[in-house]
Amino acid sequence: GQNIDQPTEMTATEGAIVQINCTYQTSGFNGLFWYQQHAGEAPTFLSYNVLDGLEEKGRFSSFLSRSKGYSYLLLKELQMKDSASYLCAVRDALNAGNNRKLIWGLGTSLAVNP
């Protein structure tokens, strides 16, 4: 079956670094997305990985290992406004065209404390 695992909740301190992990088991693989969702708001796109390695965007970085079915989102210099849910989503590619699926994780709720 198709499955994505993320920790349910994490807590970190302002100014620190936090790593949010995502492991996946899907039928084929053609990209992994990270989205941020603040309480009561819609998800917003953070990053996309399709090749192995680290993608850096300012304070946020995302890593992918396709052989391990593993990704992480790294948040540096945490700020209070980073308190949100972080969603991992994997695009499968076993099937072509309209049979492709985007599999969503349940999200990791991050609380940043002063």
Add this chain to the structure above:
Amino acid sequence: EAGVVQSPRYKIIEKKQPVAFWCNPISGHNTLYWYLQNLGQGPELLIRYENEEAVDDSQLPKDRFSAERLKGVDSTLKIQPAELGDSAVYLCASSLGQGLDTQYFGPGTRLTVL
């Protein structure tokens, strides 16, 4: 550039009543998605349109839910009759091309069924 527009933002109805949600995607975006999201969960796809064609409606409860995307632009999602378990946030998203690329979400409609 305007983002994805949804209306209404909030809706409270009694069970067995009908309800409809409207979505206007980002101009030029071919793909439109309707999701359901419960508190503390990831988005669950209800239906995906490529232009005016519904290419994935496998998770749409067709006995009570219906959707349309006339002329491949705006879309409407309807529930008739609504049940208590339908209380959730209904998110609309759009993406530029086909193939499940980066999605841009609207603010969502929070539905409460009493």
